[in-house]
Structures are given as structure tokens and as C-alpha cells.
Amino acid sequence: MKQTDYSPDxxxxxxxxxxAAAGLGALTLVRxxxxxxxxxxxxxxxxxxxxxxxxxxxxxxxxLQRTRPPLLETPWSVFDKGVFTPVDQxxxxxxxxxIPTTMNPHTHKVRISGHVDKxxxxxxxxxxxxFKHVELAAVNQCSGNSRGYFQPRVPGGEWSNGAMGNxxxxxxxxxxxxxxAGVKAGAVQVQFExxxxxxxxxxxxxxxxxxxxxxxxxxxxxxxxxxxxxxxxLNGFPFxxxxxxxxxxxxxxxxxxxxxxNEEDTNFWMKPAYTIPDNWPQANMTPGEQGVKFVPIxxxxxxxxxxxxxxxxxxxxxxxxxxxxxxFGGDTGVKAVDVSIxxxxxxxxxxxxxxxxxFSFRQWNAHLKFAKGDQTVMVRxxxxxxxxxxxxxxxxxxxxxxxxxxSTRLMAV
Numbered sequence: 001m002k003q004t005d006y007s008p009d010x011x012x013x014x015x016x017x018x019x020a021a022a023g024l025g026a027l028t029l030v031r032x033x034x035x036x037x038x039x040x041x042x043x044x045x046x047x048x049x050x051x052x053x054x055x056x057x058x059x060x061x062x063x064l065q066r067t068r069p070p071l072l073e074t075p076w077s078v079f080d081k082g083v084f085t086p087v088d089q090x091x092x093x094x095x096x097x098x099i100p101t102t103m104n105p106h107t108h109k110v111r112i113s114g115h116v117d118k119x120x121x122x123x124x125x126x127x128x129x130x131f132k133h134v135e136l137a138a139v140n141q142c143s144g145n146s147r148g149y150f151q152p153r154v155p156g157g158e159w160s161n162g163a164m165g166n167x168x169x170x171x172x173x174x175x176x177x178x179x180x181a182g183v184k185a186g187a188v189q190v191q192f193e194x195x196x197x198x199x200x201x202x203x204x205x206x207x208x209x210x211x212x213x214x215x216x217x218x219x220x221x222x223x224x225x226x227x228x229x230x231x232x233x234l235n236g237f238p239f240x241x242x243x244x245x246x247x248x249x250x251x252x253x254x255x256x257x258x259x260x261x262n263e264e265d266t267n268f269w270m271k272p273a274y275t276i277p278d279n280w281p282q283a284n285m286t287p288g289e290q291g292v293k294f295v296p297i298x299x300x301x302x303x304x305x306x307x308x309x310x311x312x313x314x315x316x317x318x319x320x321x322x323x324x325x326x327x328f329g330g331d332t333g334v335k336a337v338d339v340s341i342x343x344x345x346x347x348x349x350x351x352x353x354x355x356x357x358x359f360s361f362r363q364w365n366a367h368l369k370f371a372k373g374d375q376t377v378m379v380r381x382x383x384x385x386x387x388x389x390x391x392x393x394x395x396x397x398x399x400x401x402x403x404x405x406x407s408t409r410l411m412a413v
Contacts, residue, residue: 013125016124039052043158044153052064056092058232058234060086062089072091080307083361085166085227091142093157096206105125108123110257112178112180112181114258115183115261115262116183124224124238128224131176132173134221136221136242137168137359139165142164144399145163145164147159156398170224173220174222175217178190188211188263189209190259191259191260192241194236204267204269208270220243223239224238236252237254276295278292281403284394302328302329304364304379304406305327305379306323308322309323309377311408314412327379329358329385331359335383337350339366343378350364374409376408376410
């Protein structure tokens with residue numbers, strides 16, 4: 001994690017204000033008509049076509065999964081542009097429909113309370129002033145990314161593979177903020193709550209918790225910047241939690257409360273919501289299977305994709321053809337990315353691009369020679385802990401942690 005010291009009245013504050021959608025007034029969540037252009041997603045359960053939209057503030061062209069609460073997927077072509085996902089096409093996922101349509105960074109505060117020596121409150125500018133700034137590259141991936149490929153189909157947002165993104169996050173270590181409040185002996189977990197609210201009064205606010213040791217590991221952050229600019233409103237302005245290597249359900253947006261708990265958090269969003277079969281990294285069970293133990297979803301697993309060739313694309317036969325993509329190791333780095341054109345019988349190592357840290361996307365490329373006719377390219381990531389993508393996909397009723405060696409069908413001519 002990169003560390004930078006700033007004085008209280010620094011370029012960090014000025015840069016934050018300058019990049020906050022070019023002015024606070026631009027952070028209003030406007031209601032506009034949605035675009036009519038469509039894109040095709042090869043989801044086995046359909047629908048095959050999804051609407052593209054540019055109607056949301058701070059966002060370019062996105063795949064519209066849902067309008068309220070906003071669920072916006074990154075178009076797949078974006079991932080071939082580089083390791084870091086453009087902010088204006090970084091995916092969006094909210095749970096409850098009542099989210100702030102404006103947010104004033106001068107008055108919005110995060111409150112640190114619970115099993116601590118003293119209750120503290122900070123605006124984003126207080127955090128900038130009082131704590132050391134750090135930068136970390138990390139993948140943010142929805143727990144249900146790729147849910148649309150689960151078979152049998154399961155309920156929920158039917159994402160393709162674009163409910164993920166990679167960014168350079170700038171902020172402060174949560175450890176430093178907790179240390180300032182003074183975590184008391186006997187603390188068990190740290191709970192996080194954002195500013196979104198359910199439209200039904202009896203529904204539970206979204207609250208997620210990490211163990212105290214995890215919350216204080218030095219990697220978990222409160223971040224106000226992604227890829228060189230202030231967070232867009234829809235990605236959590238003015239600041240959000242960043243939990244590198246863990247699924248995005250823990251990455252609380254518009255962070256409002258941090259509570260240190262002296263007992264286990266059993267609120268709805270920890271149990272039963274967002275739970276997986278207790279057999280990480282598979283998170284797998286048979287449809288209809290009984291007596292399965294479930295635990296809260298947690299660490300991500302390695303994944304890899306081809307980005308420069310779409311399914312069904314034509315390539316040249318008998319000559320080297322560039323195949324390029326991205327990979328990430330889950331909760332640790334990428335050790336290797338291999339490709340196969342014979343159904344997984346043999347594998348060829350790819351060339352890995354620059355390493356931006358163990359939580360980041362990493363580009364890879366290879367030149368493959370195809371025989372004429374139908375071809376299938378498989379891509380497999382192995383992380384630095386030796387964990388490798390499986391050949392068969394997992395299944396669970398939440399549609400969480402989809403993972404399998406990805407295949408792309410091509411026509412060599």
C-alpha cells in the first residue's frame with residue numbers, strides 16, 4: 001500500500017473538490033429518459049438483450065439491469081481498454097431504493113462508536129487532515145457477478161460478467177481511524193452502515209461486519225478517490241469502505257456509521273443474507289440439497305477472462321493470433337494465467353503484464369495459432385497461493401461466487 005503525507009490544506013482537498021463531478025451541483029441524481037439502444041448478453045436463461053443507458057449522473061454508457069435501486073453493469077468492451085476500469089463506466093449496485101440524490105461533503109460525517117474509548121465523527125476533509133493518506137489498487141466485484149450464467153437459474157440481479165471493476169483507491173486506513181477512537185478489549189467485530197434506506201419502514205438497513213483483526217489489518221480503507229478523481233455519487237460519494245480481496249457487499253458506500261461490537265453481528269445482512277455453503281473456495285452445493293451449513297460470504301477467488309475477442313469472433317487460421325485478457329487472484333496475487341485450445345488437455349503459459357499489487361487486475365496476452373474451423377479458447381488463472389480456477393462451475397441458491405475456467409468460441413478462417 002502506497003503511503004503519502006499531506007498537510008491539512010493540501011492539493012488533496014483541492015483535487016477532491018475539483019473532481020467531484022466538476023462541482024457539487026452535478027452530484028444531483030437526475031431523472032431522465034433511458035436510451036433505447038440495446039446490447040446482447042449471452043445469458044442461458046435470457047433475456048438475450050439488455051438496454052444501454054447514459055441517463056445516470058457521472059456515468060457513461062452502461063448496461064441497465066435495474067433503475068431503482070440502480071444496477072448498472074460495465075459493458076464488456078471496457079475491460080479491454082486497460083487494467084483500471086474507467087470511473088464513468090464502473091459498475092453500480094445498490095440494495096435499497098432510497099439513496100441520497102445529493103451529498104454535501106462538508107456536512108456528511110462518518111461516526112465511530114460502540115465498544116470504543118471515545119466516539120468520533122469525521123467529514124471527508126477531517127479524514128484528509130488528520131490521517132496519513134494511502135493508495136491501493138483493488139478489484140471491487142459484486143457477490144453476484146455472473147449470476148446470469150447459473151444453471152439452474154437463481155433469483156436476483158441477472159448479471160453477465162461486468163459487475164466488477166478495478167481502481168486505484170485513495171483514502172486512509174481504517175486501522176488508523178479505529179485506533180484514534182480506541183478499540184476496547186473484548187471487541188469482536190466492526191459493523192459498517194451506509195446512507196441507503198429501504199422504502200418499507202420494517203425492512204432492515206444494510207449493515208455488514210468484519211472481524212476486528214480484519215478491520216485493523218492495514219489494507220481495509222475509507223476511500224474518497226478512485227482512479228484519480230472523487231467517487232461518483234453512485235459509487236459512494238463522498239467516501240466508502242474498501243475491503244481488498246473480499247466481495248463488494250462489504251464495501252459500504254456513503255459510509256455513515258462504524259460500530260465496534262463486543263458480540264457477533266447476527267443482523268439480517270450477515271445471516272441469512274449473503275451466505276454461501278461452507279466449503280470455500282467452491283461455495284458449491286447440489287440444487288435441492290438439504291442440511292448444508294452456510295456462512296457469510298467472504299474472500300474472492302481467482303478469475304480470468306478474454307477481453308479482445310468476443311464469443312463467435314473470426315480469427316485467422318494458420319498464423320499467430322493475439323489473445324488478450326485480464327485476471328485477478330481473488331484475495332491474493334496472480335501467479336500464472338494459462339490458455340488451452342484443446343479442451344483443457346494441454347495448457348500454454350501467457351505473458352503477464354505489469355503487476356499493480358496483489359488485489360488488482362492483471363493483463364495477460366498470448367499468440368495462438370488456430371487450425372481452420374471452429375475453435376474454443378479456455379483461460380485459467382492460478383493465484384499466488386496455488387488456488388486455480390475449476391473446470392466445472394459451482395452452484396448455490398444465492399448465485400454467489402460464480403467461478404469456472406472461461407471459454408470463448410471462435411471461427412478460424
